[in-house]
Amino acid sequence: MARPKVIITRKLPEAAELRARELFDVELNAADTQLDVAGLARAMREADGLIPCVADKITAELLAASGRRVKIVSNYGVGYNNIDVDAAKANGVVVTNTPDVLTEDTADLALTLMLATARRAGEGEREVRSGKWTGWRPTHMLATRVNGKTLGLIGIGRIGRAVARRAHHGFGMRVLYHDPFPLSDAEAASIGAERRESIEAVLAESDFVSLHCPATPETKHLMNAARFAQMRNGAILINTARGDVVNEGDLIDALRSGAIAGAGLDVFEKEPVVPDALKGMENVVLLPHLGSATMETRVAMGMRALDNLEAFFGGRAPRDRVA
Numbered sequence: 589m590a591r592p593k594v595i596i597t598r599k600l601p602e603a604a605e606l607r608a609r610e611l612f613d614v615e616l617n618a619a620d621t622q623l624d625v626a627g628l629a630r631a632m633r634e635a636d637g638l639i640p641c642v643a644d645k646i647t648a649e650l651l652a653a654s655g656r657r658v659k660i661v662s663n664y665g666v667g668y669n670n671i672d673v674d675a676a677k678a679n680g681v682v683v684t685n686t687p688d689v690l691t692e693d694t695a696d697l698a699l700t701l702m703l704a705t706a707r708r709a710g711e712g713e714r715e716v717r718s719g720k721w722t723g724w725r726p727t728h729m730l731a732t733r734v735n736g737k738t739l740g741l742i743g744i745g746r747i748g749r750a751v752a753r754r755a756h757h758g759f760g761m762r763v764l765y766h767d768p769f770p771l772s773d774a775e776a777a778s779i780g781a782e783r784r785e786s787i788e789a790v791l792a793e794s795d796f797v798s799l800h801c802p803a804t805p806e807t808k809h810l811m812n813a814a815r816f817a818q819m820r821n822g823a824i825l826i827n828t829a830r831g832d833v834v835n836e837g838d839l840i841d842a843l844r845s846g847a848i849a850g851a852g853l854d855v856f857e858k859e860p861v862v863p864d865a866l867k868g869m870e871n872v873v874l875l876p877h878l879g880s881a882t883m884e885t886r887v888a889m890g891m892r893a894l895d896n897l898e899a900f901f902g903g904r905a906p907r908d909r910v911a
């Protein structure tokens with residue numbers, strides 16, 4: 589029997605591409621260029637399985653197209669807001685994601701942003717590189733302490749819990765969270781996390797607020813002008829989740845007015861576009877969506893996406909099915 593045809597939209601680390609070649613009749617993207625809508629439409633017509641990435645919008649139009657051959661979309665990423673899951677279900681297309689394997693590295697990056705923003709690391713780096721550093725002095729670039737402060741988590745899934753563990757056990761932080769699905773008492777105690785009934789209650793008490801919810805219609809612009817007004821004046825926002833969760837215009841206003849003190853951002857509303865207003869602010873640390881960007885995790889994400897395809901084409905249930 590012919591091997592299933594699989595198209596992978598972007599270049600993956602070598603180990604994952606090698607395994608993809610072993611398993612499938614695979615089309616790789618050696619040039620590593622972003623596919624446009626026509627390119628995605630062709631992929632949907634010519635492949636049995638697709639591995640897309642965060643920037644590939646798998647729309648209702650693509651999923652409902654009459655010539656579609658793709659039967660499974662194996663997303664390279666845990667977040668799958670790039671895929672119209674309802675349309676996939678309606679059209680009988682299976683969707684999977686890559687949970688677990690990126691939890692620890694994404695949590696590390698959230699802590700990186702928290703520390704970098706609070707301790708003015710971006711600003712300090714820019715000063716050194718520009719040759720403007722004039723030497724040590726007691727009042728130079730004084731920052732905000734992280735240790736012992738209160739961290740509020742919006743969302744306490746796998747990544748939120750990994751952040752809580754680091755913050756509580758590593759930095760002696762008090763950790764608050766809000767999530768529609770509360771932790772068990774034992775789990776909450778093990779990572780030192782206290783639940784609050786509302787997002788507002790978390791915002792009111794937190795020195796740092798870190799977002800760990802998925803991007804859904806319900807969480808779109810969850811952080812808006814009203815919510816920034818509820819944060820403490822000296823507070824810092826961290827976003828390693830999705831740009832859509834934050835109203836970027838309102839964030840810029842909140843930073844400008846001093847409603848909040850800073851932000852550490854790995855994700856943006858219109859990636860790769862980052863508003864010039866944010867680029868011009870010293871109290872903001874900006875990263876190019878690097879949450880899962882370690883070699884270890886990016887290989888593991890590839891293997892997990894391939895595992896899901898292998899199970900599906902082998903007639904078994906893919907372990908990470910989300911639709």
Ligand code: 8YV
Pocket residue numbers: 640641642643664665666667668690877879880881
């Ligand atoms: C990926 C991510 O870089 O997994 C996610 O949800 O945001 C990142 O880890 C991205 O999704 C790659 O497609």
